[in-house]
Amino acid sequence: MPKITALAITLNEEENVKRYVQSLSFADEIIFIDSNSTDATVAIAKELGVTVIQRNFDDFSSQRSFAIQQAKNDWILFFDLDETISPELGKEIVSMISQNDFTSFYIKNDFFFMGKQIKHGGWQSKKSIKVFNKNFCKYNGDLVHENIETNGKIGVLKGRMAHHGYKNFDHYNNKLNLYSKLEAKTLYQKNIRPNFYHFFIRPMSFFMGRYLGRFGFLDGKEGFILSYVHTFAVFKRYLLLWLMYRKIE
The missing domain is CATH 3.90.550.10 (Spore Coat Polysaccharide Biosynthesis Protein SpsA; Chain A)
Incomplete structure (x- = not known):
């Protein structure tokens, strides 16, 4: 063996x-x-x-x-x-x-x-x-x-x-924050600049796809919270990318 x-x-x-x-x-x-x-x-x-x-x-x-x-x-x-x-x-x-x-x-x-x-x-x-x-x-x-x-x-x-993966809300949110930072860094390395689509359409389409399109609402409150916090993580990814281009921490 x-x-x-x-x-x-x-x-x-x-x-x-x-x-x-x-x-x-x-x-x-x-x-x-x-x-x-x-x-x-x-x-x-x-x-x-x-x-x-x-x-x-x-x-x-x-x-x-x-x-x-x-x-x-x-x-x-x-x-x-x-x-x-x-x-x-x-x-x-x-x-x-x-x-x-x-x-x-x-x-x-x-x-x-x-x-x-x-x-x-x-x-x-x-x-x-x-x-x-x-x-x-x-x-x-x-x-x-x-x-x-x-x-x-x-x-x-x-x-x-x-x-x-869930210990408490702060732990889970901190994990998503780390993901957002690393994803923003990846996009920055690819010279992608955030625009209207990234700030508004992309997060909204993510939420609609997860919560409605894939029936996340059937998981009740937990399904809504999960879709919502991940949607905010998508928005934060592009916010951090925007800050990188402006050299703002």
């Missing part, structure tokens, strides 16, 4: 470390690339045998690519600490990579927001490559919403992971 390295980028995840490590106990090594956590994340991880490497955060692709370079093994599991890997999913991962027919695998996502599973609005259909062979795959270099590029055969696992 191929050996496996589980990787994660961390920042103040003390409440998730033990569950995460236990769920990935089948991995041959676990490595955290930590962005200077101020809670007990590092201490708990080291007690559980995790290798912790400190690295200042610059962007997601760079952080993840650096993590891959630290892995001793070819097969990589790259889950976030707020994503739950069930025992059944773990067994399926081990079984599938042993067949050697694929270079990477998509895993579908059950998304929870404010304690409720979100089943509409497009959030429920997300899938991403979380299991891959590093010899055939790499991150695409996007500063945010980074994706794996692979030149091999991609499989889809039957098991689903649960994503509990």
Whole structure:
């Protein structure tokens, strides 16, 4: 059976470390690339045998690519600490990579927001490559919403992971703020200048598409709040871009 390295980028995840490590106990090594956590994340991880490497955060692709370079093994599991890997999913991962027919695998996502599973609005259909062979795959270099590029055969696992990305409103909003900053930086590097469309039409179309077009309203108050805060994050992306061009902080 191929050996496996589980990787994660961390920042103040003390409440998730033990569950995460236990769920990935089948991995041959676990490595955290930590962005200077101020809670007990590092201490708990080291007690559980995790290798912790400190690295200042610059962007997601760079952080993840650096993590891959630290892995001793070819097969990589790259889950976030707020994503739950069930025992059944773990067994399926081990079984599938042993067949050697694929270079990477998509895993579908059950998304929870404010304690409720979100089943509409497009959030429920997300899938991403979380299991891959590093010899055939790499991150695409996007500063945010980074994706794996692979030149091999991609499989889809039957098991689903649960994503509990919401701790509290401030934490979730801060995460969206980070995404907006990195997306604005990407647009600035591409010399894209914001205009009427970006400030008014783009956020409105995003909200209408998520909340109405993809039936986000069927998720009740949580569906509205989720669509609204993400819509504001879209607006803030272009506001930050506008400020960059004017050299205003």
